[in-house]
Amino acid sequence: MAADSGEPGTLRPGGRTARVRAAVLQAAGDVLAEGGLAALDLADVARRAEVGRTTVYRRWGTPAGLVADLLADMAEQSLPRTETGTLLGDLEANARLVQRTLADPRQGPLFKAVLAAAAFDPRTAAALHRFYEIRVGEWAPCVEQAVERGELPPGTDAREVVRAVSAPLYYRLLTTGLPLDRASADRAARSAAAAARAGAFVTPES
Template sequence: MNDSAEDHAAPAPGSLRPGGRTARTRAAVRDAVLTGLSEHGYPALTVEYVAEHSGVHKTTLYRRWGSVEGLLADALDLAGEDAWAPPDTGSLSGDLRALAHEVVEAFGDPATGAAPTAFVGAAFQSPRAAEALHAFYAERFRRCEDVVIRAVARGEAPPGTDAGTVVRAVSAPLFLRLFVTREPIDGAIADQAAQAVLAAVEAGSFVPA
């Protein structure tokens, strides 16, 4: 975990080509942040922990990321740079169900859901984390709009259907159960959420007046 001349001269995260040392450093730091969130939660996450588990010296972490908030925000930024694409099952019904099931897969299992749940919890304690979480989900929902755009083109949804509102409506009841009422979610709940949104779409409820 020794600082090198390259570390001292390194630009901000993400400013080098994807295959360069900066990208590898960001990935190692991101993995350490996720591990720390899963094991200890946001309040107990420290720069020292990330340094120990990433192999990046803590002085480098402070210089590049500034704080735990900076580490958390960049981990979310890096996650948002992936190649994830929404499902394309050939029908609006199938796509909405698949989107709902992705929420269950990401958050439903306590082991796999620990890190993303901690990210959400951190947003209530850190303005910078909240901003990063907002940007992450704004991008995710923007990509998901293709599901509705394709449905309109196939005649499964009325022209003018608000794509952004539709894709948010699918996950909204699931997030309510996860983070507000603290109820479990499963495949049946996911199917119910998707079916309710599908019925509303077909009724024209998502076409602005």
Template sequence: MPEKSKATTAMKATRAGTRPGGRSARVRAAVVAATLAELAEKGYDQLTVEAICHRADVNKSTVYRRWGGVDGLIADALALSADQPWPIPDTGNVDEDIQLMAHEVYTTFTDPGLRTTPTALIGAALRSDLGAEALSAFFTARHQQAAEVVMRAVERGQLPVGVDPVELVRAATAPLYHQLFITGEPLDERAAHRAAAAALLAARAGLFDATAP
């Protein structure tokens, strides 16, 4: 069976079963941590199961059986990240909350102490069909979590009833990811502020009205 097919089968089996606990959870955490470390140091082209196993101190047979290969490992790293709680701002003012969310994206991918691992992981996912699928699921989870900010704002009367929370969150952050991973343009704080402000203006103008035909 080709490696990609094996990886897909292994990842589907992991998602379909119960969440691992005990030793299985420890192995998963160690292998994912090793995958991220190898990605940050060497990049996708030099990522190997052998190096990951050596760093995590696990057998290759375990990794191949459970993840299928490096693409399965990248996908699971994203799945594990999506499962982690994400602190959502709650200042009482939706304009500040959306600005803080956009600024977090800016900081994460521009701070020298923070950017290496997430940049390497997303870059790797974009080069793998399995990784791209996991990346899409990751952003879906993040957008749904962040939608709470918008729903609170609607309840407080700060945004119109009917605004699509996910569309607003996506509009406030998507331009930043576009610069980072599509055009490769330098990202600055003004770009983050501009993306958040434009998304809020669009929402208040009714452009994200989920009830519109």
């Protein structure tokens, strides 16, 4: 169990409290997917979750506090990395996981809403940064192992390679009406792998 950081919604309790948290976060995610941050009203979330409004206001305080805890929970629940034994196989697994998430009828709109909210809400932005640091950190060892196997040059920035896999998929999601399919995911993985092999992500020596 994580220690209480003093931030609303950051305690990780068990029992009934955990069930209340799960119901509230599920409701919050539904609201975000349906209407974005502007629609995230704590009283409405409490009603949907069948939880007392006082409980929601006391534990999360603000919509931003609720979004922060939702992102923390999403990071905790995300699937672990897949290790295939090759750089390309690992990056394809990562890209396909991102693609499935962003193409999901609920998760895709939810991520769009959170990304939009982070542009003007500092607390949401901080929570989003923590979410992606956790996810990138989960997959970075796949790239580090590729360096150890000799597939990539020494000094390759593992985190930047992982980010390069996801970037084209988010760009496609946010700037086009084109579908996010497996072909898009595999193309992103191949491009990142080719760039990494060419040394594009080697950190310059200071």
